[in-house]
Amino acid sequence: MSDHTEPSASAIAAWSRLMRVSRQLHEAVEGDLKAAGLPPLEWYDVLHELATAEEGRLRPYQLVDRMLLAQYNVSRLLQRMQDKGLVDRLPDDADGRGHWVAITQSGRAMRRAMWAVYGPAIARLVDGRMDEAGQRQIHALLTRLGQRG
Amino acid sequence: MSDHTEPSASAIAAWSRLMRVSRQLHEAVEGDLKAAGLPPLEWYDVLHELATAEEGRLRPYQLVDRMLLAQYNVSRLLQRMQDKGLVDRLPDDADGRGHWVAITQSGRAMRRAMWAVYGPAIARLVDGRMDEAGQRQIHALLTRLGQRG
DNA sequence: GCCTTCTCGATGCAACTGCATATATGGAGA
DNA sequence: TCTCCATATATGCAGTTGCATCGAGAAGGC
Numbered sequence: 001m002s003d004h005t006e007p008s009a010s011a012i013a014a015w016s017r018l019m020r021v022s023r024q025l026h027e028a029v030e031g032d033l034k035a036a037g038l039p040p041l042e043w044y045d046v047l048h049e050l051a052t053a054e055e056g057r058l059r060p061y062q063l064v065d066r067m068l069l070a071q072y073n074v075s076r077l078l079q080r081m082q083d084k085g086l087v088d089r090l091p092d093d094a095d096g097r098g099h100w101v102a103i104t105q106s107g108r109a110m111r112r113a114m115w116a117v118y119g120p121a122i123a124r125l126v127d128g129r130m131d132e133a134g135q136r137q138i139h140a141l142l143t144r145l146g147q148r149g
Numbered sequence: 150m151s152d153h154t155e156p157s158a159s160a161i162a163a164w165s166r167l168m169r170v171s172r173q174l175h176e177a178v179e180g181d182l183k184a185a186g187l188p189p190l191e192w193y194d195v196l197h198e199l200a201t202a203e204e205g206r207l208r209p210y211q212l213v214d215r216m217l218l219a220q221y222n223v224s225r226l227l228q229r230m231q232d233k234g235l236v237d238r239l240p241d242d243a244d245g246r247g248h249w250v251a252i253t254q255s256g257r258a259m260r261r262a263m264w265a266v267y268g269p270a271i272a273r274l275v276d277g278r279m280d281e282a283g284q285r286q287i288h289a290l291l292t293r294l295g296q297r298g
Numbered sequence: 299g300c301c302t303t304c305t306c307g308a309t310g311c312a313a314c315t316g317c318a319t320a321t322a323t324g325g326a327g328a
Numbered sequence: 329t330c331t332c333c334a335t336a337t338a339t340g341c342a343g344t345t346g347c348a349t350c351g352a353g354a355a356g357g358c
Contacts, residue, residue, distance in 0.1 A: 007268050010284040011275035015174075017288050021295040022171030024217060025164075061306060068173060073345070075308055080344095097306045097353045119156055126160035130293055135159040138294070139166050141287045144279055146170040210336060222315070224338055229314095246323045246336045 018145075029121045036117045039110075042067070043081060044118055047111040050087065050103035057102035059092065086110050167294075178270045185266045188259075191216070192230060193267055196260040199236065199252035206251035208241065235259050 007015070030041055049066055050056055064074050078101055081087045086107035090100040103111075126135060156164075179190055198215055199205055207215075213223050227250055230236045235256035239249040252260075275284060 005269050007271035008276050010281045011271050014284040014288045015271050015275050017291040018171055021291045022167055120154050122156035122160050122164050126164050127157050132159045134290055135163040138290045139163045141283055142166040142170045
């Protein structure tokens with residue numbers, strides 16, 4: 001589709017829009033959470049992954065894979081969340097190198113509290129601006145962009 | 150389009166895909182730049198804004214507006230870039246509170262060097278994965294999402 | 299068993315960010 | 329002019345990130 005060196009004008013336009021809009025929307029949600037005295041979005045992602053995982057627990061490396069976060073970043077994020085009592089670390093009897101990270105009751109409550117802000121934000125920013133057909137279209141197009149190949 | 154509280158399933162799907170793919174692509178480009186020993190993407194944005202501005206210069210607050218960055222962040226980013234000789238600060242005779250930030254020759258060279266990596270990355274990640282029709286479509290849809298309203 | 303290599307996770311240090319606030323000038327109005 | 333508020337930019341401090349590396353256990357070959 002190109003000489004693989006100089007991007008097309010339409011690719012540059014799509015790229016810039018993607019970078020700008022995604023950051024803008026991300027910050028809008030972060031702002032809502034902060035205004036409600038809640039922790040950042042990535043805490044929600046962790047809690048969500050854990051809550052929907054088998055037995056409410058995952059190994060840290062699984063979180064690294066699912067969240068596209070650096071390993072050291074996950075390590076410290078979990079430490080902070082544990083300090084707040086939202087997750088627990090439990091030994092993994094089958095693998096002495098690591099441990100399980102399990103969501104606590106307090107963590108489940110925090111997930112609900114965050115969703116009470118996050119959900120309406122998505123409703124406002126996405127449902128409020130685009131009908132379902134557009135949403136499906138953008139989902140499909142972004143999926144193509146995310147495909148490595 | 151909704152009760153403005155609970156987002157639709159398609160909105161959640163579009164949202165997650167947007168957050169995930171934009172971050173993934175951003176990191177891919179940052180990785181390319183880092184591998185080439187070049188500074189981060191936002192340095193390119195500053196250099197681009199300055200290079201295309203009247204007389205190659207802008208006031209810091211104009212960069213804040215165009216780049217959706219926090220004021221204190223721009224202040225320090227410019228300091229770092231000045232330390233590397235990529236921009237200069239010049240007094241603004243008409244407004245003693247601030248100053249002009251001007252791109253240097255070295256800054257223009259850095260912009261070219263970064264584009265030599267950035268451009269091909271966009272070509273690979275966008276042109277390589279989607280034809281022009283798709284690119285235009287995603288641009289249009291994202292523009293709608295970015296519209297406050 | 300023993301060695302080598304790989305995987306999992308944590309951490310010291312430097313760089314960067316966010317928040318609150320400081321400094322200085324501009325501008326409007328009494 | 330003097331006062332008061334707004335705008336432009338910088339900065340101290342605490343919290344977070346990135347990078348490199350470390351230590352410990354797992355896994356495979358011999």
